[in-house]
Structures are given as structure tokens and as C-alpha cells.
Amino acid sequence: MKIGEVFVWRSFPDAKFPGERKDRWFVYIGETSALQLTVIATIVTSTTQVQHYARGAARSNHAHVHIQKGQYGFEQDCVLDLDEGFYEYDRSALDGNQGIESRGTATEDCLRRIFKAVLASVHMPTRTKRDIHACLNQIGITGLKRP
Numbered sequence: 001m002k003i004g005e006v007f008v009w010r011s012f013p014d015a016k017f018p019g020e021r022k023d024r025w026f027v028y029i030g031e032t033s034a035l036q037l038t039v040i041a042t043i044v045t046s047t048t049q050v051q052h053y054a055r056g057a058a059r060s061n062h063a064h065v066h067i068q069k070g071q072y073g074f075e076q077d078c079v080l081d082l083d084e085g086f087y088e089y090d091r092s093a094l095d096g097n098q099g100i101e102s103r104g105t106a107t108e109d110c111l112r113r114i115f116k117a118v119l120a121s122v123h124m125p126t127r128t129k130r131d132i133h134a135c136l137n138q139i140g141i142t143g144l145k146r147p
Helices: 108-120 126-138
Strands: 005-009 024-031 040-047 064-067 078-081 086-090 100-105
Touching: 024 108, 024 126, 040 126, 064 108, 108 126
Parallel strands: none
Antiparallel strands: 005 024, 005 100, 024 040, 040 078, 040 086, 064 078
16 A cells, blocks of 8 residues: 555444444555554545535534545545544555555645645644655655644
């Protein structure tokens, strides 16, 4: 899996509500240093509940990025909410997972917009923000503000 990869995780195991197992769409945005014993991947999920992010709506102040249907492999208009929808997993849980299907790749511009939302997120730890910054730099996305 590469930084910027868009994928579907069939029957996502860590649903918000108990007993709810549904397919979730994600963007792979970074990982911890390869120098650590376990590499932790950071992924951000999407929601199709875009009305909650309209000006004045309940989540309009969340750090988020709008994605249009057809962009980067997404099949519906959606929002990546960096205040509610990021997860950290042992990289080995993603690699070779039969429930994960790659759908596309976010562009440099999209990854820059995601990183801007990462910086604005009040819930993402600074350590995670630094790891994402380093990963983006490693793939040639430079000039980003350092967390």
C-alpha cells in the first residue's frame, strides 16, 4: 500500500456503532517511522453525509476535505473528516488483507488539501501529524508547514 492510495475495506471491523459492519472507503495518508518495531499506518475514512459539512451545519467546523464522485476512485460525493474519521492500524493488518480493495490514488493536490486538514485537526496527535508530514516529504510533496 502506498501513500495516497484510495481503498475500500469490506465489512470494516471497527465500526462506530456496535454490530454495524459495513464497507468503508479510506485514503492511506501516512505511517510511523520504519525504524520502529511495528509500523503503524494512518488511514482516513470518508462519509457520504456531506450535508453535515455545509456552511452552518453541525460538522462545518471540523477539519475536512470534500471529494467529488469519480475523483481518485471514489464512487460518491463524500467528505474526509480528519476530526472524526482517522484510524491507526498495524501496517500488517492492511497488507494482504483480503477485505481491502484498491480503487485509485489521490493526487498531489488532494494530499496537500488533506494535510492542511491534518494540521487543523484538534483530535490528531502531533506525533501522527509529524509522521504524515515526513511520509509526504518522502514521496516528493514538499513545502508543507511542519506540525
